[in-house]
Amino acid sequence: MTDWTETYRPSSLSELRGNDKAVKGVREWADTWDDHREALVLHGSPGVGKTSAAHALAADMGWETVELNASDQRTADVIERYAGRAANNATLGGSSGGDDTGGRQLVILDEADNIHGNYDRGGKSAVTSLVKSAGQPVVLIANQYYDMSRGLRNATQDIEFRDVGKRSIVPVLRDICRKEGIEFDSDALDRIAERNSGDLRGAVNDLQAVADGRDHLTLEDVITGDRDRSMDIFPFLDLVLKEGTSAQEALQSSYDVDETPDDLTKWIEDNMLKVYDAEEATRAYDYLADADVWLGRVWASQNYSYWRYAGDNLSAGVAAARDGTKGGWTRWGRPQFYHSTSNTSDDVVRAIAERGGFSMDTARRVVLPYLQAMTHHCKPRDLTVAMAAAYEFEEAHVSLVTGSGETTNKVQSIVEDAEELRAEQMEAHSGGAFAGVAPSTEAEANGGDDGAESDDGQTSLADAAGDGDGDDDGDEDERVADPEAAEEDDGQSGLSDFM
Numbered sequence: 001m002t003d004w005t006e007t008y009r010p011s012s013l014s015e016l017r018g019n020d021k022a023v024k025g026v027r028e029w030a031d032t033w034d035d036h037r038e039a040l041v042l043h044g045s046p047g048v049g050k051t052s053a054a055h056a057l058a059a060d061m062g063w064e065t066v067e068l069n070a071s072d073q074r075t076a077d078v079i080e081r082y083a084g085r086a087a088n089n090a091t092l093g094g095s096s097g098g099d100d101t102g103g104r105q106l107v108i109l110d111e112a113d114n115i116h117g118n119y120d121r122g123g124k125s126a127v128t129s130l131v132k133s134a135g136q137p138v139v140l141i142a143n144q145y146y147d148m149s150r151g152l153r154n155a156t157q158d159i160e161f162r163d164v165g166k167r168s169i170v171p172v173l174r175d176i177c178r179k180e181g182i183e184f185d186s187d188a189l190d191r192i193a194e195r196n197s198g199d200l201r202g203a204v205n206d207l208q209a210v211a212d213g214r215d216h217l218t219l220e221d222v223i224t225g226d227r228d229r230s231m232d233i234f235p236f237l238d239l240v241l242k243e244g245t246s247a248q249e250a251l252q253s254s255y256d257v258d259e260t261p262d263d264l265t266k267w268i269e270d271n272m273l274k275v276y277d278a279e280e281a282t283r284a285y286d287y288l289a290d291a292d293v294w295l296g297r298v299w300a301s302q303n304y305s306y307w308r309y310a311g312d313n314l315s316a317g318v319a320a321a322r323d324g325t326k327g328g329w330t331r332w333g334r335p336q337f338y339h340s341t342s343n344t345s346d347d348v349v350r351a352i353a354e355r356g357g358f359s360m361d362t363a364r365r366v367v368l369p370y371l372q373a374m375t376h377h378c379k380p381r382d383l384t385v386a387m388a389a390a391y392e393f394e395e396a397h398v399s400l401v402t403g404s405g406e407t408t409n410k411v412q413s414i415v416e417d418a419e420e421l422r423a424e425q426m427e428a429h430s431g432g433a434f435a436g437v438a439p440s441t442e443a444e445a446n447g448g449d450d451g452a453e454s455d456d457g458q459t460s461l462a463d464a465a466g467d468g469d470g471d472d473d474g475d476e477d478e479r480v481a482d483p484e485a486a487e488e489d490d491g492q493s494g495l496s497d498f499m
C-alpha cells in the first residue's frame, strides 16, 4: 500500500496549505538568495509541511536538491568534506555534478536541531561554517529552533511554520478523497481534522487508515474506528496526567492501551513534565522508579505477572501524584526512544553495559531507567556530571538520558566537566566513579602503573589483556567474572556505587 503522505506531498509551494505568510517568506528568501546568501531555517511542529516546503521550493525554482539528515552519522562526513569546498562553489552532490552555468542545488539538512547530538565539536562548527560559506542555498529543518546552537542561529534566517488549522486540513483530506474516488460525509473529514489538531501528516495518515477498503466514508466509520481500536496512547496520557481519574480507572485503562508497561513508562516519563509541577513530578517519579523496579524484576525473572505492579505504579500511582485536573490541550510527544532515528539509544545502553559491567538487557531495563529518573533534565547537575564521567557519555547520550535535548549548552558543559572529572579520577587512580562495580582490588593495584594510560575500568580491561604477562592474565579473568556478579544485583549496587 502506498503511503498517502508521500503520494500527496505538495509538489509546488502553491499546493501547500496553511502557513501562507511562511510560504511567502520562503519564496522571497529564494528569490533574493543571490543578494543575501544566507541559509534558512524552517522550524515548527512535526507534520506541518516544512520538509515539503523545501522540496516544493526547489521544484518551483528549478533547483536540484541534496538531502542530508543530521541524525545520520554519515552526514557528518559529508559536511566535513564539503564545508570547506562549498565556499569555492563546489557542488555538494559530488564533483561530477559541478556545473558552471549557474545550476543551483538546494541543500536540505533535516533534523538540524539534532546536530549537537551527533557530531563532535569540530563537526558542529563544520555545520555552521557550511551554512556560512556554502556556495549553494541551504535550508535547515528543525522542530525545536532553540535546540540549535546560538552560532548556527546567528548565521541563518528563520521562518516559523505554525500548526495547520482545521480549516486548512479539511481541504487536503477532501482532495485526497476525490483523487482516490472515495465519497465522504464532510463531518467525517471534520472529525479527522479535529483529532489531529495541527498535524497534517497525522490527519492524512488517519484518513488512510479509516478509508482503507471503503468507497464511502461516514462520521460513524471514523468514530467506530476509534472505538474498535484499543485505547490510543494519547487519551491514556490525558486520562492519567490530566483528568480527574480515579486510581482504579487509571489502572484499568493501562490494561486497554496496546503498549507494554516498559513503553508506557517511557511515554509517561517523557510527557509528564509538560503538565506536572515540580511537587507533583517529585511524587510521580517515586512511582515511576517503583515501576522500573518491577520492570527490572520482570526481566530478571521472566515472570510477567509482575507487569501489573509496574502498571499500577505508572498509571494509578502517577495519577495519584497529581493535585488536580489540568485543562487545555497538550501536544504529547513520542518518547525519545521512538523518534531516535540514530542508534543513540543503543549506544547509550552499550556504554552502560560495557562500562558498568552489565548485560545489555540489564543496562536497558534496569540501569538506564534509574539514570533517567535520577538525572532528569540534568538535575542535580553534579550527579549528571558524575554519570557522564562514569559511563563516558557523549553529548547525545547525556541528552537522551536526561531528556533535555533542548538544553544544548547545558549538556555540552556537563560533558566538558565530566571529561575533567575523569581526568582527575585517572590521576587519583580512583578507578572511576563506580570503582566498586567492575575492577577487582588486584586489578586496581595492577592499574597502578600500566593502567595509568587507561581512563576507566573498561579500557584497563583491554590494557590488561594486551599486556600478555602471566599476572595480568589472572586479572583479566577476575575482571570478566566481576560484571556477571554485579549483574545479579539487578543494577542496584551499580547505581549506589555510582552515586
Ligand SMILES: Nc1ncnc2c1ncn2[C@@H]1O[C@H](COP(=O)(O)OP(=O)(O)OP(=O)(O)O)[C@@H](O)[C@H]1O
Residues within 6 Å of the ligand: 004, 005, 006, 008, 009, 010, 015, 016, 017, 018, 044, 045, 046, 047, 048, 049, 050, 051, 052, 053, 141, 142, 143, 164, 172, 200, 201, 202, 204
Ligand atoms: N501544509 C501542507 N499542505 C499539504 N500537505 C501537507 C502540509 N503539511 C504536511 N502535509 C502532508 O504531510 C506530509 C508530511 O509533511 P512534511 O514532511 O513536510 O512535514 P514536516 O513539517 O517536515 O514534518 P517533520 O518535522 O516531521 O519532518 C506531507 O507529505 C503531506 O502529505
